[in-house]
Amino acid sequence: MRTFLTLLGMLLVLSGCASPKERMTARLSRTAEEGKILYGHQDDPAYGHAWLVTDWESDRLERSDVKDVSGRYPAVVGFDLGGIELGDSCNLDGVPFGLMRKATLAQLDRGGLVTFSWHPRNPLTGGDAWDISSDQVVKAILPGGEKHSEFQVWLERAAAFFASLGDAPVIFRPWHENLGSWFWWGGKLCKAEEYIALYRYTWTFLTQEKGLKNLLWCYSPNGPLPAELFLSRYPGDDCVDLLGTDIYEYPGAGESLRAAGERYAGEVRAMLATLQTLGAAHGKLICLSETGFEGLPDPQWWTGVLYPAIQGSGICYVLTWRNAHDKPGHFYAPWKGFENENDFKQFAEKEDIILL
Ligand code: BMA
Numbered sequence: 001m002r003t004f005l006t007l008l009g010m011l012l013v014l015s016g017c018a019s020p021k022e023r024m025t026a027r028l029s030r031t032a033e034e035g036k037i038l039y040g041h042q043d044d045p046a047y048g049h050a051w052l053v054t055d056w057e058s059d060r061l062e063r064s065d066v067k068d069v070s071g072r073y074p075a076v077v078g079f080d081l082g083g084i085e086l087g088d089s090c091n092l093d094g095v096p097f098g099l100m101r102k103a104t105l106a107q108l109d110r111g112g113l114v115t116f117s118w119h120p121r122n123p124l125t126g127g128d129a130w131d132i133s134s135d136q137v138v139k140a141i142l143p144g145g146e147k148h149s150e151f152q153v154w155l156e157r158a159a160a161f162f163a164s165l166g167d168a169p170v171i172f173r174p175w176h177e178n179l180g181s182w183f184w185w186g187g188k189l190c191k192a193e194e195y196i197a198l199y200r201y202t203w204t205f206l207t208q209e210k211g212l213k214n215l216l217w218c219y220s221p222n223g224p225l226p227a228e229l230f231l232s233r234y235p236g237d238d239c240v241d242l243l244g245t246d247i248y249e250y251p252g253a254g255e256s257l258r259a260a261g262e263r264y265a266g267e268v269r270a271m272l273a274t275l276q277t278l279g280a281a282h283g284k285l286i287c288l289s290e291t292g293f294e295g296l297p298d299p300q301w302w303t304g305v306l307y308p309a310i311q312g313s314g315i316c317y318v319l320t321w322r323n324a325h326d327k328p329g330h331f332y333a334p335w336k337g338f339e340n341e342n343d344f345k346q347f348a349e350k351e352d353i354i355l356l
C-alpha cells in the first residue's frame with residue numbers, strides 16, 4: 001500500500017500538480033522506503049541547555065544544541081501550541097509564537113520538517129492540560145456542550161496560527177498520548193466515541209471550515225500498546241496521515257540502566273512493528289513522535305539503545321523531547337560539553353539517520 005502511495009506521490013510530484021502537503025508526504029514516504037530516519041528535537045531553535053533566544057525578531061535563530069554537538073541541525077523540529085488557545089503570545093514553556101513561525105519557515109527552507117503538538121489548558125476547569133479532575137471536559141467542548149463555543153474560539157486561534165504559515169506543510173498531532181490518563185482528553189477521562197468526535201471535530205474545523213490544506217495529521221497515542229488498543233480510539237483514515245507513538249525510557253525502582261535500556265528498546269521495537277503493520281494496512285506513514293531518556297544517564301543511549309530500537313523500523317522520523325533552558329536536568333538531547341556527546345555524534349553519523 002505504501003509503495004503504491006509513494007508511486008502515486010512521485011507521479012503527482014513529477015507532473016507538477018502536487019500540493020505542498022502531497023510533496024512533503026511523498027518525500028517522507030521515500031525517506032521511509034529508503035530505510036532512512038529523520039532525527040528531530042523539540043524546541044531546538046528556541047532554547048537549549050542553559051541558553052535561550054531572548055529577541056527572536058532580530059535573532060537569526062541559528063543556535064541549536066544538536067548543531068553545537070554534531071555540526072548539523074535536526075531534520076525535524078517540534079513545537080508546542082499550548083497557550084495559543086488563550087491568545088497568549090508565548091506558549092506554556094515561554095516560546096513566542098512569532099519565533100515558532102519564523103523558525104518553522106526557516107526549517108522548511110533548510111529542507112527540514114516541523115511538527116506541532118498541543119498542550120492546551122483545561123477548558124472546563126481553567127487548569128492546565130494535566131488537570132484530570134473532571135471526566136466531563138471532552139463532552140463539554142463537543143457540539144451541544146456547555147463549553148463548545150469557547151472551544152471553537154480556541155480552535156480559531158490555533159487555525160489562525162497555521163494559516164499564518166501560508167502554504168508551508170507541517171505535521172499537527174493534536175490530542176496525543178490519549179490512551180494514558182494524564183491529560184484531560186486521556187483514556188479514563190472520556191469515552192472512545194467522545195475522543196474520536198473531538199479529533200474529528202478538530203480536523204473538520206481546521207481543514208473544512210478554515211480550509212487548512214497543508215497539515216499532515218498525526219495520531220499518536222502513548223505506547224507501547226497492542227494494535228487493538230491503538231485502534232480503539234483511532235479517528236479514521238480520512239483524518240490521519242501519520243501513525244505515531246510516544247514512548248520514553250523510565251528505569252523502574254532498582255532497575256539497572258542496562259535492563260531499562262533493553263526493556264525500552266524492546267517496547268519501541270514491538271510498538272513500531274505494530275505501527276508498520278497498521279501503516280501498511282491503512283496506507284499511512286509511521287513515526288516515533290516523541291521519545292527520550294531524561295538527562296541521558298546512559299552513556300551509550302544513542303548508539304546502544306535508541307539506534308538498535310529504530311533501525312529498519314520503517315519510521316520516517318524520530319523526535320526527542322526538549323532541552324529546558326531553566327531546568328538543568330530536563331534535557332533529552334546532548335549539548336556542547338555534555339560528557340557523552342560523542343555517542344550522539346556517532347548516532348548522527350549513521351548512514352540511515354538524517355540531520356541537516
Ligand atoms: C513536558 C515537560 C514540561 C513541558 C511540557 C510541554 O513533557 O517538558 O516541562 O511544559 O512537556 O512542552
